[in-house]
Amino acid sequence: DSGVTQTPKHLITATGQRVTLRCSPRSGDLSVYWYQQSLDQGLQFLIQYYNGEERAKGNILERFSAQQFPDLHSELNLSSLELGDSALYFCASSVDPSNSPLHFGNGTRLTVT
């Protein structure tokens, strides 16, 4: 058990809808990362937060947004969903934003129908 908690485990929704994925980092970790794992794109870095502030941005679509709250949990919001957004979304956390290992949650599987 990595200590990173992601909810829900599975999500099925229709095109055009909006969903929110939630992540609680490991106790003591200040940095949170979001990754998308799809069959055709592999594991893609989306965005990183450190202590509530955005730290780095990757291949995150404009339809997607994220934030990290004062209690350090994070939410990834996906809107105007398309079939191609179906993927496994992983959250990871680390103690500091630049050198410490990432610890991954078990992911949220999103299916857009």
Add this chain to the structure above:
Amino acid sequence: GDSVTQMEGPVTLSEEAFLTINCTYTATGYPSLFWYVQYPGEGLQLLLKATKADDKGSNKGFEATYRKETTSFHLEKGSVQVSDSAVYFCALSLQTGANNLFFGTGTRLTVIP
């Protein structure tokens, strides 16, 4: 751009066979290199890492050496077990103050008794 190229899978080996999974990278600067493992239904777990040239990372019988001259970080294990069946990801981090990882496409390993 910065990227990781990983050996295509899937790989199927008999128990106690020797394992090599090739990984090469392209990066500006001096990246840190990682191997992560993903067991079925779980998130990624850090297997081993190396932060500078000629460093050798090792864990659970797995080893990988950071070779700057060949820009490689091949994963090896002398005798695989059925419990090693998983997907293995090579990754790099640019150490630019952000800890986001660039992952390879993953190699699925199946070990048969």
